[in-house]
Amino acid sequence: MARSMLIITRQSPWSGPSAREALDIVLAGGAFELPLGLLFLDDGVFQLAPAQQAAHLQQKDLTANLQALPMFGIDSLFAARRSLSERGLDETALPLQVDVLDDAALSALINRYDHVITL
Incomplete structure (x- = not known):
């Protein structure tokens, strides 16, 4: 039986490679049909902000990757209400x-998974 894994992404999409690395792990796990969840926490909720203009920061836009998650069987997507609220994002x-x-x-969610990776 496959072990479940929760990926917690805590970095904004423009603060370095961590946001992209979290997505890569989730997409790779989805390709192997692992039971995965993705939690957007702290500045990681900025990955969910609408109308990002990544090109202005010479970054690659992650929106297309995020939109592809359901196609890879990744339907367990979560965001922390407090993180959204503290950063002025409307859920x-x-x-x-x-x-x-x-x-x-959130605490119950984390306890539900066999492995937790935080990026």
Whole structure:
């Protein structure tokens, strides 16, 4: 039986390679049909911000990769309500369907997975 894995992405899409690396891990795991979840936490919720203009920062836009997650069987997407609120992001305006969780639900989510990787 495959072990489940939760990837926690905590970095903004423009702060370095961590956001892209988290997506690469999730997409690779999805290709092998591993039970995966992806949690956007802290500045990682900025990856969900609509209308990003990554080219202005000479970065590659991650939006297409995020939109491809369901095609790879990655349907377990989560975001921390507190992180969204603290960064002024409206959970109803996110371009990707995610389950928005409060602090208690986050703890339960993390405990549900066999392995947790934080980037």
